[in-house]
Amino acid sequence: MSETAKITGINGPVVYVKGKQQFRVAEMVLVGKQNLVGEVISLQKGMTTIQVFEETTGLRPGDEVTSTGSAISVTLAPGIISNIFDGIQRPLSEVAKQSGAFISRGVNIPSLDEKRLFQTHITVAPGELVYGGKVIAEVPETPAITHKVMVPPHVEGKVISVVSDGEYTIKDTIVVIKDRDGKEINLTMTQEWPIRISRPIGKRFPASMPLVTGQRILDSLFPLAKGGTAAIPGGFGTGKTMTQHQLAKWSDADIIVYIGCGERGNEMTEVLEDFSKLVDPKSGNLLLDRTVLIANTSNMPVAAREASIYTGITLAEYYRDMGYHVAIMADSTSRWAEALRELSGRLEEMPAEEGFPAYLASRLSSFYERAGYVQNLNGSEGSVSIIGAVSPQGGDFSEPVTQNTKRFVRCFFALDKSLAYARHFPAIQWLTSYSEYLNDLAPWYAKNVGNNFMDYRNEILRILTEESKLNEIVKLIGSDVLPDDQKLTLEIARVIRLGFIQQNAYHASDTYVPLPKQMKMMEVILYLYEKAKSLVEMNMPMSLLRENPIFDHVISMKYDVGNEELAKFDTYKTEIDKFYQHFIETNA
Template sequence: MIGRIVQVAGPTVIAEGLGGAALNEVVRVGTDRLLGEVIRIEGDRATVQVYEETAGLELGEPAEGLGAPLAAELGPGLLGAIFDGVQRPLAALASREGDFLGRGAVLPALDRDRAWDFEPSVRPGDTVRPGTRVGTARSLGAPEHPVLAPPGVTGRVDAVRPGGAALEDAVVTLEDGKTVALLERWPVRRPRPVRRRLPPDVPFLTGQRVLDCFFPVSSGGTAIVPGGFGTGKTVLEQSLAKWAAADVVVYVGCGERGNEMAEVLDEFPRLEDPRTGGPLLDRTVLVVNTSNMPVAAREASIYTGCTIAEYFRDMGRSVALMIDSTSRWAEALREIAARLEEMPGEEGYPTYLASRLARFYERAGRVETLGGGEGAVTMVGAISPPGGDLSEPVTQCSLRATGALWALSADLAHRRHFPAIDWTSSFSLEGERLVAWFEREAGSGFGALREEATKLLQRERELAEVAELVGTESLQDAERLVLESARLLREGFLRQSALDAADASCPPDKAFEMLRLVLEWHRRAGAAVGSGVPLRAVLDTGVPTKLLRLGQIPSSDMRRGAEALRAEMTDALARLEAD
């Protein structure tokens, strides 16, 4: 179906003669065949949002509907790849086009010239259902890639084609004529099906103590990371990509500055995967859509990333989907809505912003896959609120749709406290549900310790306000001990050094020992001060300094080191009380 352009307004184009097109159908616009998508149909006219720069389009140029929605190519070769928002391979296009992409530049997302060896795991006569593993694809320099029967494919195997195969070759043929190839296409705005959802009772371990212990999120859960400029949103997401308990990382750079994304593209290939010792990029997919790229492609980029994440989830893998940032996505949505002259809501965002965000975050989850395995997509979305104002619409709409708020503090960031998580503003709706797991895996009493630590931080905040008025020296020793113990908790437990190999990531059992030691010190020191021991003498024992350095102890030595420090603490305080 071919129509003609009758109006151009920024990234939106109106074409006549496309009345038979479907909503979300892909359209090639103009003589340069720019990629676009139908977003409104009125009689014989279709409104198309174009994923490329529309400058130079002329009225009367053709607009051709392709009869299918925007779809992602899924198959071997995804890991380690770098795409733009509509899954164009940036590395391959750069080698052909140079540093700047030409208008209408098109290449398949996955390399059609790469040779793959297919090793089947089914034989003629076997029954295949959606999600059944039919074989494994291998290629030199690439990880093994399971090949699954896509949704909707069911039947008995008629023929199997082992050996070398191209991506689009049929490697398994069923008796009803349906085929399974290495390559699968899936519409990006349609969630991939699962057998059932599983309860969110397993944590998504991040390796960051402040998150895992105080504000945990479940595997398959959702979290948002709002913070102003320079608070460390990108750094935190990169730390999660490296250390979190995820088999695959999908990182979506949505509308961020070009130089920042260039830094990400430069750093990721050089980051070492702590699991394998190889490049972290080997289990990462990057979807990059910078602020100077077309606004419509920015709106599509998070759906592209989510579809890729769901594909790996269906293989039974735990996938971390990092989005940096959803604010830029919402701004793109606002610009497109303005072009369509839709009713604006708060701060000009479309009135359906909340429902769009909720619908997207609903695609996260820990599930039983169609093949009977267990997989999860955990979403972490960064938000860039103007001026750090958490009352702005994107943050508030995201809060209603997600399970955890990891608020970043500019004050902590300026004090070089990393991660700069503001423990007074952050929260997790799943913390109580996950206590049972931490009690079982990290140590009995974990929930009580976390509650005690929270109360200590709250008490410090109250006393800090008093100290600002009357001075710290005017406080009693017991109150000054609260301030000192809270400082140990903040600087020795909540803060981590990404440059220290032992402290960059912290497993739950190590975090439990550290937290227990700090709080045990507070209780025992409080008892000593209550019996008349001067606070200065308690602090001069040297134990507080060693508590600050607990994170530098390797996880394997933590239990032995904790026992030694506990014995030293007991002896030092006993001597003071005896004197």
């Protein structure tokens, strides 16, 4: 039986109820005559504090608050993929039909279509023992994804009846089991799961394989592991959203969960329109066939923004439990942290640095630590990788959200506005970015790409670091006074920057580059460096070497060599040998 109480105070999205009540912390409640969705966030003697996920304009003291007896949860069933939800899993397409372009308050519609029929194949038989995570049915949810209907965690028993294969809704009973106490349990395709509690797993594996993105600066220099965590911090206009778009389109994750958390409405509209048109390069189907979008723009209620990332990661964990590799794009965690700050201010909590609540770090950690490569309850393996964008005000990486995020992620892809303004994309600054997965992934690269891959990577980064030091000298006294070996370092660094790191998202051969091609490109660049260095050691002037077109020719190989034409790289080595031989003969 639901409990009711009267509102005694309202402060923005925060509502107060006085008196002795039977509410529980984290319980979902319905507020006011319109049944606005809220959550109990604090219980004190004689006072209950509730955050409301919808606009509270029009509420007044005396309105009723009704308990539901359950936590804020998401509905897990076929129909999630290719859908677009708000922060508390309301389907925006259905909301638009009911209330128009803007979400009206008190919209109460199911998260998923309960009337849609799904072709269902039952995978268990009467007499079979089933347990949490066991797959009991398979449903072709989209052309790209087969939805595996699982027994809810913490449920087990013996199958006593199943339906025949056919079309069923997500609410139809498809399997009946009898638990240890002899109680019959009807299993449908639907589960409910509280968003703030991670789903159970069998065991967690250490990082051992990369999330291949096809972006050279990431795959070769700063790799991210499957089940890993990464942050993409950057100021306005540096390309955070576009970098996440590239990762969503090209990374070798099975499913993408894109969370637009507090971003501008017009930018989110562009994302939604782009995703609906993009073709998945792997399958030829629409990219939306393996994507879930959660849109909670800056003009939507602030409390729902805070909940949106938990909604997104719970959906990701659900598909991970089926054995899929899921990548989450959270854009942006700074807007989520601002929602925390606003709610904290309404609650009159003691502020910490820059007004953020003292528990900012623990909330960030609880989000990022739900990533991982795991063995599921049913024995399958899956992963959740989290790539969170951070939007520090003024591009200041010393602000609290960026600094606390760095504590909990193992990849840091720092975007640089000077690179972005110079039209160098992706604008990831190689001197301030890092990956802590290098040692974990080195055996995988050696086995699957080549034994020299990590050596090439280290040498490329060494040259770029050396260039940075030399540029400080050049700024003071000019480049003419540098010895020729240092001038060569600057020239090869230019080849690396323009020919390897810079990538053109609109070029067919350059928007995505497989790892074997990335290794060949590094090999050719370092081969040129080795030969040119030999000539410089023979006192060949760098001014003469630079006049040769070989340096610009090597830069253009990213366009001239197709992803499947690796044999062409041998011709570049032949040209470099001719370049070397020409100067040897000239010197002789």
